[in-house]
Amino acid sequence: MSEPGQDPTGAAPAPDHAHWFDDEAGPVVRPYAMTRGRTSHAGQHRLDLIALVVAEPAADDPVWDMTLSPEHAHILGLCRERPQSVAELAAELDLAVGVVRVLIGDLVDDELVHVTRPVPPAELPDESILREVIDGLRAL
Numbered sequence: 001m002s003e004p005g006q007d008p009t010g011a012a013p014a015p016d017h018a019h020w021f022d023d024e025a026g027p028v029v030r031p032y033a034m035t036r037g038r039t040s041h042a043g044q045h046r047l048d049l050i051a052l053v054v055a056e057p058a059a060d061d062p063v064w065d066m067t068l069s070p071e072h073a074h075i076l077g078l079c080r081e082r083p084q085s086v087a088e089l090a091a092e093l094d095l096a097v098g099v100v101r102v103l104i105g106d107l108v109d110d111e112l113v114h115v116t117r118p119v120p121p122a123e124l125p126d127e128s129i130l131r132e133v134i135d136g137l138r139a140l
Contacts, residue, residue, distance in 0.1 A: 047086050047101045047104060047115060048086065048117060048118065049087040049097065050086070050118050051085065051115050051117045051118065052084065052085055052115065052116045052118075053083065053084050053085070053113050053114075053115055054083045054116060055076060055079040055080045055113055056112055058111060059076050059080060059112040059113065060080070064112060071093060071095070071103055072103055074092075074093060075093070075100070075104065075107060075113075076107060076112055079113055086100060
């Protein structure tokens with residue numbers, strides 16, 4: 001006699017590949033597939049969380065929408081509307097920052113976007129110098 005959950009021949013039931021243990025998790029391997037197995041990009045060190053990604057004029061060519069992956073096209077679409085930070089793109093795409101950095105690096109390589117980095121605080125002008133400039137302008 002067969003046990004519940006087995007077919008009458010006594011073989012183990014076929015695994016249900018469509019079942020997820022956590023329905024909210026979705027496809028676990030997807031980010032790895034999106035980056036083609038890459039975990040970093042050659043220019044990744046330049047992609048700070050607050051670095052701005054700006055679409056290049058070449059990105060307006062409609063052929064790119066047909067040849068890019070959906071994630072690349074989504075990033076490009078968001079950056080066409082207005083410059084986006086790396087953190088904003090990761091939040092909008094609901095992807096890990098590391099994955100978004102690799103995808104942005106691909107778009108930089110294709111010259112579809114460029115990245116502007118924020119000025120480091122050490123390179124900002126001193127407040128006292130700015131006050132002296134303002135005082136000098138008022139004296140004119």
